[in-house]
Amino acid sequence: MLLSLPPLLHADESGVIHFPRRADGDEFRSIYALAQLQLALDKAGSTLRLEPSHYSMEQERALINLEHNERLDVVWSMTSIEREQRLLPVRIPLDKGLFGWRIALLPSSRSELFKDVRTLDDLRPFTAGQGHDWPDSAILRDHGLPVITSSSYGSLFRMLHAQRFDYFPRSVIEIWDELEHPRGKQLVADPHVLLHYPAAMYFFFSRKRPELAQTVRLGMEKALADGSFERLFQQHFATSLQRAQLTQRQVIELRNPLLPSATPLQRRELWFTAPSQVR
Structure with missing residues (x-):
């Protein structure tokens, strides 16, 4: 009540x-x-x-x-x-919780970069781009994933175009609007992999x-x-x-060491429930 x-x-x-x-x-x-x-x-x-x-x-x-x-x-x-x-x-x-469901933005010339990625070890040779003050940067690094950061959101797109890093993980509820933005030209959403970590x-x-x-x-x-x-x-x-076609993706689960213990994970109505068919 x-x-x-x-x-x-x-x-x-x-x-x-x-x-x-x-x-x-x-x-x-x-x-x-x-x-x-x-x-x-x-x-x-x-x-x-x-x-x-x-x-x-x-x-x-x-x-x-x-x-x-x-x-x-x-x-x-x-x-x-x-x-x-x-x-x-x-x-x-x-x-x-969908900010913890991540799809990679890629240059369109490298759209199949992750076609053989199945595990965390498969992902480690590739470098992610992230904001320097984003919790996501620490989460990725905690798993041994290399990260290059920037203090500017907009500059991350320019850095991806210039291949300063390999991929830019974006949430499933951000990525489509970003692709429709002028800075999303010549970028694509990776069709193969879904990163997941608990987040809010x-x-x-x-x-x-x-x-x-x-x-x-x-x-x-x-x-x-x-x-x-x-x-x-x-x-x-x-x-x-x-559009995210979650059931067609290989999910790589990550822990979130930054998640506070007070996060109300027990309140199931607050969280997105992934389709049971997600791999």
Whole structure:
């Protein structure tokens, strides 16, 4: 049973919640998370409005600003032990764990690079590209997979084109939009392999703003209970999951040493359930 809602908050004097602005052309990356956040506020009966920060921010800069309660009120990001120590998470995975289901972006000239990859050992000769502050970088390295990093999301695509690394693992709910973006020209989704590790994308708040986190959490719980969370998820990602052809892929399972012990893995309704036919 849901608890009663706390008093509604105002993130600033004008009743605005500030979130990190994406770089020009990358606004599509925020559409789903903002829709779920707005849904949570609506379910909580909140009149708070969502507005982007004045300047665009890469992930770590946004998390630092949020930690110090400067210019930002919310960030959504993949969780880790370190991030949950610094910030206040709402432990309901926006992505239903699908940020841990990864398909490789490849140059179109190397589309069959992974055709003979069946195991982790088969994957180790290839180098992945990742953000320098992404938890995924540490997860891959923990398994002996070589990683080259960049501080810029956009530069990773240029580095892949230039073959500075071999593949760019992307979640099954990101990769198709990225391929349709201009920077995705002459790139393809690998058709053979699926990397999987337990992961969750959460809304994070400053530890100085527990009431705001509580309002969003209770709104999300209401959306889960009445089915509106799932409807929004399917609206955005049902087609992406069909395109991923999960049952046709070789799955390579990885552990996630950064996953906090408080992750609600026991709440099965919060997580994507893979088709039983996935190899």
